[in-house]
Amino acid sequence: MSDTTSASAAPAAPAVRFEDFGLSPDILRALSEQGYVHPTPIQAQAIPVVLQGRDVMGAAQTGTGKTAGFSLPIIQRLLAHASHSASPARHPVRALILTPTRELADQVADNVKAYSRFTPLRSTVVFGGVDMAPQTATLRAGVEIVIATPGRLLDHVQQKTVxxxxxxxxxxxxxxxxxxxxFLPDLQRIINLLPKQRQNLLFSATFSPEIxxxxxxxxxxxxTIEVARSNATAENVTQTIYKVEEAAKADAVSFIIRQRELKQVIVFSNTKIGASRLARTLLAEGVKASAIHGDKTQSERMAALESFKQGQIEVLVATDVAARGLDIAELPCVINYDLPYNAEDYVHRIGRTGRAGASGDAISLFCDKDERLLVDIEKLIKKKFERAELAGFAPRMRAERSERGERSERGERSDRGERAERGERSDRGERSRSSRDGAAPSGRREKVDPWFLKPYEPSATETVSTKPELPKNNRPKPKVAALLGGMPKR
Structure with missing residues (x-):
């Protein structure tokens, strides 16, 4: 196994600026237009190392700018090969960026395009769930930087378009x-297609020893560059845990949104069905909500995400497909409707808020059956949570169901009583009429034809055959005409 060198974990000094890294004026111009002057700690430590051509394993809290940490030096290194020629041969794929989700791939592609907008370099993104034809046309025209999900990239490899x-x-x-x-089998196939001599960069918020x-x-x-303790959560994110019964979680989410007057919040669910159900429940209560998960088409997911960014949707209910790579500027709050099965996903979920130094709130709901999941999260982030009750919250839906049940039960008892009383009055009236008529009560009688009551008598013309019936196998065989010549003469 290769030796690993650890870089200092000290944060970058405030005086460090992007222009101190020797980046191209075209890149600095793009950064300046976006208001970027000082790098984040992960950027300050990663950019010089990547510019040297070294392999890197970068670990930092999500939301600290890892994308710029690798994309800026990549653009700088590829500028030596940049060409204004229209020939596809002058624009081969020189950098490949792989991501696990479509949303993250799309976000990285937007960042790369923004950072390289004043350079001749071309970039594109390919992921599944959409038509391959436009992707194919772009790849055949030539691009230096490809951002892709593994499955769709292999589709293009098979089609010989990349x-x-x-x-x-x-x-x-x-x-x-x-x-x-x-993803390991797909990754191995992709790695086998690459040149042996290359630079390998791995970035993530969490790294297990096995990984x-x-x-x-x-x-x-x-x-290895680690700017924070492994698996640490951002200090500027306030984490709150509320104990709520499983059946009351949907009411609790609605209560928190209204109580805090949240206008932009991501709610995480463990299942696709649960995400869709919660979104419908919130919509029924007047909250502008939408769900994104794996069963949604890519166009539906991107439309919902764009509506959320534009403020047209207040609540985005998402599965963990959205926990990686979503970059919502100044997102004030995330809510864990379900605690994640994988403790590391908790770090990624709450990393959607409190990005780029801003403050944020991370609220999690749990019930008795979630205690083990909560303990796993505490072990991972090395922090003990205080289990709190949600002050002022009453499970409204449960109270309404109970009240409706009591009304229904009272109504059913009343209805049974009325039917019994009506039946008793009817029975008394029938017995009274019967006593007046001197006969027992009886139901309605149909007229019966006496002919149908007579016993069977054989008719005089009916005869009984005395000829014994031959067994089936002894019956004479029918005459069959010869194949040629017809029937024999008698």
């Missing part, structure tokens, strides 16, 4: 999920 033989830089964003959640060992097997003496 060539990775000249790729110089491989990036795995959210590398722990890439290697740990079933580090696996990643180092194909990295060359990587530099």
């Amino acid at each position: 060539n990775l033989s000249q790729t110089q830089i491989l990036v795995m964003d959210e590398a722990d999920r890439m290697l740990d959640m079933g 580090k060992k696996l990643a180092s097997s194909f990295q060359n003496n990587p530099v």
